[in-house]
Amino acid sequence: MPAAPRAGDRERAKRWRRISHLALWGLSLTPAVVTLVQAFTNRLGFNPIETLTDRTGWWAIFHLVLTLAVTPLRRLTGWHWLVRYRRQLGLSAFVYASLHLGVYAFLDLGLDLSHLVEDVLERPFMTIGFLAWLILLALAVTSTTGWIRRLGKRWAALHRLVYLAAGLVSLHFVWGQKTLRAEPLVFTGVFALLLAARAVYAARRRRSRAAAALAEQA
């Protein structure tokens, strides 16, 4: 008979969890810190603002991929503890997306608001990027336990918008290049695979539920 977890074990598990979250934040934000140091030591090349824009965008997409990979990975490996880090990865994606938009609005455009508004309203490439950021903003705001409780079932529906964000981000990345490039297409393909995995799981769940219902009837 397995021993009931003692209070000390629970404390230790909690502490470990806290440390692991901090470590993950550390990992996620390392590129930002490195970039900041490079910015202040003048090592971002001859067009530093362009470098900042490209890099923050890249890390936003990278974290979005990690976020969406959690559930399929969990199913594949049975590592259910992964889900504890999903929210944090999503928030990191939002942080980098905000830095990306911030660099563009503050540093590149020098807060020329009319230019920014014109970009968002008149240039579909910019519009979809901005929409993706709005979605991430909404998801970040509603990512707290309080909001999860308050929204109930609607929370899951709302947070499925992350796939729309992934689609918009993919298009923004592919379109942002002067020619069709491999890297944005690879990211797009990975997003598509992750979405397909979710669809497969959902279909399987539906099928097994239907089978269970049939078995009950018999």
Added chain:
Amino acid sequence: MSSTLERLLAVPESEVTPEELYLSRRTFMRAAAAVAVGAAANAVLGQEAGDELLGLGGTTETPTDYEAITTYNNFYEFGYDKSDPSRLSGDFVTDPWSITVEGLAENTGTYSLEEIVSQFEVERRVYRLRCVEAWSMVIPWNGFMLRDLVTLLAPKPEARYVRFEAVFRPEQMPGQRRNLLPFPYVEGLRLDEAMNPLTFMATGIYDRPLKNANGAPIRLVVPWKYGFKSIKSIVKIEFTAERPLNTWNVVAPHEYGFYANVNPNVDHPRWSQRTERRIGEFRRRDTLMFNGYGELVEGLYAGMDLVTNF
């Protein structure tokens, strides 16, 4: 504008293809004498444009760092990233070099680079360069006017365009091996654009020979047009009656036109062209119509709709 300049800009067709320059390849050298006359006129033009050292249309703005000019480049033959041309162009061999002249001209044939360059007195032109991606530089070029070369090649009266082709050597150019664009890169100008005294054939920057990353050993510089018109590492010049294709227009016709004149009022579909970032500066600056060379080139486009002919 000075009367000399006006006279030179309004070149009558008979002067573009003078009958007496009805030459064979053998007499190419003799035509150089005609260019010497042109060179004298250029000296006058240079002085009238301001500082003689800056050359015609020369700007007194601070030239961009040599390091930036030679390591921040778009040259897809070597790669997509700005640092690729300087990092990956080590295998590119530019000596010996020759240029083949084809099409509607009297003096078609293949000429060695020395044969061509030795015909002209190399001069300096400090030009603004405005990339279609909304960044810009100030570059002190060395070279000669394209019009002098065109005069030597003696286009026939039917010739209305000049087509340029860049080198195709996948074994020396990693971007060509990766098929980043449909290579060889091609560009074109209307003949009168080619004959404008601003249009320049560059063989150097900062009084040093062109680096591979900048389009060694010889490239075009058209300062009132977006940078992609200024084709690098030229191996072929062709005179045509029909408007030639240009690579970026073929790749993305809605984004890049044939004319590609710098125009703050016509935006790229994905970004505004109203402002630009000068490399080395933090704040954006306003983009100028024809990149600030309107006085010297706007006559070329009189009555033309520059929105549809972007």
